Amino acid sequence: MIDLRSDTVTKPSEGMRRAMANAEVGDDVYGDDPTVNSLEERVAQMFGMEAGVFTPSGSLANQLAIRMLVKPGEELICETNSHIVRAELGAAAVFSGITTRTVLAPRGLLTAEDLIAIARPDSGPYLVSTTALAVENTHNFGGGTVQPIAEIAKLRKLSQALGLGLHLDGARIWNAHIASGTSFLEYGQHFDTISVCLSKGLGAPVGSVMLSTKERVTSARQWRKRYGGGMRQVGILAAAGHYALDNNLQLLANDHSRAKSLAIACANAVPSVINPLEVETNIVALDLQGLNITAAELNAQLKSAGILSSALGPKFLRLVTHLDITDSDIETVTQVLPELLKRAFVA
């Protein structure tokens, strides 16, 4: 099977497994795991943040971060199709009493004006007060799109003027960096909290890091334990994160060029499904409106040809390239998928 459902499906490589097996470990709840400690410090330094806390999932990293910025009954503003509001099962409401309001942005690309236009800080006794905004970069359901750094800088300036916190859901900030050339330090300087995933394109089996000030990270560490996310000799997982940063970061460029080839092949068959110029990273989001097929049907047809994809909406099919996909896999997919699209177009 050629598995393009997500970049989370990768299996740890031999080298990564060796690094994990050889990791120095200790009880991380006591702060004794040297591999976890060095990973937290390393990632924090990369982004110019004071501290970091290792978490089992990106959702937990996001949830700890927004809990640090928004009190119960206060409001976080996000893009309508962001992971925080669509894919974390209401965690912000369930665990933190956070309410959200959303703005729909084409391809998930927010403008500073969009977000600020609906922000209502200090709303007094009758209305909900906005206390933070969240940006997703790259934007997953938007098609792996990169938020331009100029827009992020503008957003930072406007949100600071209003006294609002700014969170970056940087599950795929690695891909944004590789695609745009914007440095991690430059991204880091605009945010109060950041979450990053080691288990997506970087190919680690588990792990995210939440970054912020020392004070917020100390508090987030307590909340992590309270949520049941305090882990013990977890240096074996942090070692996979170190290995991924050492060896896999630069390989993301391959994922990006493979996604681009896929998009070009699809657009050559049926131009309305995707604009290859808009495929900046490793996600190929096909818009099947105007075709005589649903995402579920195309997903099933691909599956019988040995290709796995994700039907994320009635007419929205997503394919994601990753470490375990080869050029020959992409060749196979470009032989099958464009033909299926053409058939659905003329039918």
Ligand SMILES: *Cc1c(COP(=O)(O)O)cnc(C)c1O
């Ligand atoms: C995958 C992802 C996360 C975290 O997901 P987990 O499955 O909880 O690790 C967060 N944000 C975005 C945009 C993602 O794609």
